[in-house]
Amino acid sequence: MALEERQDMERRQDMEFFSRHLLEWYHEQKRDLPWRRSRDPYHIWVSEIMLQQTRVDTVIPYFNRFIGRFPTIESLAEASEEEVLKCWEGLGYYSRARNLQHAARQVKETYGGKVPDDRDAVFGLKGVGPYTAGAILSIAFNRPEPAVDGNVMRVLSRFFLLEDDIAKAKTRVKMEGLAQALIPSGEASHFNQALMEHGALVCTPKSPRCLVCPVMERCAGRLAGRETELPVKTKAKPPRPETRLAALVEGRGERAGRVLVRQRPSSGLLARMWELPHWPAPEAPGAGAARPGDAAAMDRLRRSLGEAGISARPEEHFMAAEHTFSHIHWTLQVYRCREETLPLPVAAEARGPYAAQRTAEGATALSPGASVEEPELFADEAGHDGERAEMRWIGREDMAKYAFPNVFLKLLNAYFDQRDGADSAE
Numbered sequence: 001m002a003l004e005e006r007q008d009m010e011r012r013q014d015m016e017f018f019s020r021h022l023l024e025w026y027h028e029q030k031r032d033l034p035w036r037r038s039r040d041p042y043h044i045w046v047s048e049i050m051l052q053q054t055r056v057d058t059v060i061p062y063f064n065r066f067i068g069r070f071p072t073i074e075s076l077a078e079a080s081e082e083e084v085l086k087c088w089e090g091l092g093y094y095s096r097a098r099n100l101q102h103a104a105r106q107v108k109e110t111y112g113g114k115v116p117d118d119r120d121a122v123f124g125l126k127g128v129g130p131y132t133a134g135a136i137l138s139i140a141f142n143r144p145e146p147a148v149d150g151n152v153m154r155v156l157s158r159f160f161l162l163e164d165d166i167a168k169a170k171t172r173v174k175m176e177g178l179a180q181a182l183i184p185s186g187e188a189s190h191f192n193q194a195l196m197e198h199g200a201l202v203c204t205p206k207s208p209r210c211l212v213c214p215v216m217e218r219c220a221g222r223l224a225g226r227e228t229e230l231p232v233k234t235k236a237k238p239p240r241p242e243t244r245l246a247a248l249v250e251g252r253g254e255r256a257g258r259v260l261v262r263q264r265p266s267s268g269l270l271a272r273m274w275e276l277p278h279w280p281a282p283e284a285p286g287a288g289a290a291r292p293g294d295a296a297a298m299d300r301l302r303r304s305l306g307e308a309g310i311s312a313r314p315e316e317h318f319m320a321a322e323h324t325f326s327h328i329h330w331t332l333q334v335y336r337c338r339e340e341t342l343p344l345p346v347a348a349e350a351r352g353p354y355a356a357q358r359t360a361e362g363a364t365a366l367s368p369g370a371s372v373e374e375p376e377l378f379a380d381e382a383g384h385d386g387e388r389a390e391m392r393w394i395g396r397e398d399m400a401k402y403a404f405p406n407v408f409l410k411l412l413n414a415y416f417d418q419r420d421g422a423d424s425a426e
């Protein structure tokens with residue numbers, strides 16, 4: 001037999017071995033996850049969107065709450081965006097929630113509320129990329145479609161000793177071809193889940209558990225002693241650091257006990273989420289600005305507040321907080337501020353300059369298979385495009401009404417805890 005033929009045959013044997021053993025292992029070892037209890041494509045879709053860049057343990061309570069609150073596609077389509085974001089609060093990458101609701105409306109209007117089982121139709125749903133489409137079609141409809149994300153590429157790179165850079169689009173295409181060829185006839189649903197499960201439980205990123213791996217016997221990466229070197233992946237650009245000054249404006253008079261929050265613009269980073277007002281620190285991070293109590297920082301914050309129509313004086317540093325996006329890393333220096341005049345009625349809408357400006361800088365640094373989230377930077381201090389900020393005075397009891405990104409949720413809870421603790425100690 002010619003060398004080429006022999007290599008071909010061995011490869012086919014490796015593929016058959018891999019698929020068979022992985023499936024057997026999955027049937028014995030699979031975790032009991034809420035979205036595995038049904039074949040409902042809506043449940044599978046929601047779970048796959050939530051699982052993007054998020055751990056299973058984190059997703060489970062969110063999934064249960066979300067499905068409890070929006071049990072059908074119609075209920076999700078008909079909900080207000082505020083409700084959907086509130087249900088997603090803390091899970092991050094909020095454009096996932098907005099896209100999911102948008103797509104639910106597409107399904108309701110175009111497909112009578114039933115998730116389509118047609119490849120082009122599924123691809124046409126907002127927020128559904130190749131991975132999610134493959135997952136829905138294979139898991140829910142048992143279609144032999146590949147569902148290739150970073151986990152799957154890691155497993156395939158190791159088992160087949162592939163040295164292609166998984167950060168490249170053409171590698172993903174190649175992996176999709178391989179993953180599709182590996183699907184045993186009639187077993188797309190179980191096989192794709194087996195592949196994902198194996199990547200999550202056994203062939204893990206840093207310490208693959210080769211000794212308990214169902215396919216170790218023929219794993220080329222392990223046999224070459226290279227399992228921890230694979231997959232090859234060029235490093236993503238680290239998030240750009242940015243220091244920002246945030247204002248915790250405490251109300252006076254009839255607003256005593258409340259703090260001022262504003263809503264972000266309708267597009268860009270964290271669109272329509274609520275937050276404490278914040279602006280960039282006066283100097284580049286690391287240049288000594290915006291340290292707790294820094295006079296220049298407090299002065300700048302006061303001016304920024306004034307420009308936004310908020311008459312308040314920064315009084316003391318409250319705390320620092322960090323928040324990382326795919327492309328940017330915020331260090332928030334938060335100052336307690338005292339309201340000076342009474343410009344805004346309680347719970348009334350306030351208007352202040354808060355313009356959104358998109359920049360050309362896009363989000364990168366996402367692992368292959370992850371959807372691109374929050375791609376635009378938001379520069380609230382540069383340029384005005386007519387969009388003005390909604391503002392509200394809120395107390396702790398109002399927190400349930402507004403959706404906050406995690407960092408502001410923590411800051412506000414820390415503030416209310418500290419204040420209520422001080423009150424009860426008095």
Ligand code: SF4
Nearest residue numbers: 203210213216219227
């Ligand atoms: S033997 Fe090790 S490297 Fe190979 S697939 Fe199994 S866990 Fe991954």
